[in-house]
Amino acid sequence: MKMLDSLDLSHNQLSGKIPTSLAEIHTLSVLDLSNNNLSGKIPTSTQLQSFNVSAYDGNAGLCGDPLPKCAEDSLRPSTTNPLENKNDKEGNNFSFMEEVGISIGFGFIIGFWGVVCSFILKKSWRIAFFNLVDAAGDWFYIRIAVFVSKWRRT
Template identity: 45%
Template sequence: MNNLVGEIPMSLSALSFLEYLNLSDNNLSGRIPESTQLSTFNASIYAGNEGLCGPPLPKCSSHETYQDPPEQTKADKIDLVIQYSSVAIRFIVGFWCFIGIMILKKEVRVTFFRWWDKICDDIYVQLALKLKKLKPQNGENSLFCAKCSRNNFN
């Protein structure tokens, strides 16, 4: 139940030390690789894989083989290029609209940087308050005694 898809790799048939294997309830298809190891397992390890055939499974004609999924057509590739190009163009246009407005309009630029400074100040204040709460109130609880200039590890 690992949501495996496709053929069982031929390299798996080269393994000679498998004691237990369970490929049941996946979406495997094609011919089971012929080897002494994989054909000795019980057919139940392949249960739930409707597309599998070959020993030890009973169903499989001699001419039945797994068909690779069709390759991408030229139209699919063109659609993919158009999709990526449109994303890139939108990013570039949006970025330069923002930068262009910032360059051309002084009021927008000043307002933006005031807003940015306020956000940074608010973050700094919140962080400083949190750190202040974490610091001990008196020197007795700290590991370093400021009054006596010695370590307080007791």
């Protein structure tokens, strides 16, 4: 049975739990257990949980992935905070907003000191920058003066 590729046990009036040994068949690519009287939790295995819901249809007593959770799973209180559990799984101890704040801080520091250091180290860049700022200031001053003089005439 370890080399089994396809298993169709639908419409056979089978009852009871799905055997855990079925989860050990790693070559199984097609499974159909629909329209039986199976009950209990689907064995925890990536193999059995990867099949479509249609493989388990018609079994009112079945629960667990990919079907809805079992009643005993939802009644059991969680011992950890779900957000903490999520962060632990990802290996991340910061919330999203903390990550954004840290990124903005590093970006500002690197950007600011990148500009300041380039002006300190390269005198020609510093002179060109301040000439540009001076020319932009003159341009704005002239535009505003022209606008105000036109506005006063009307």
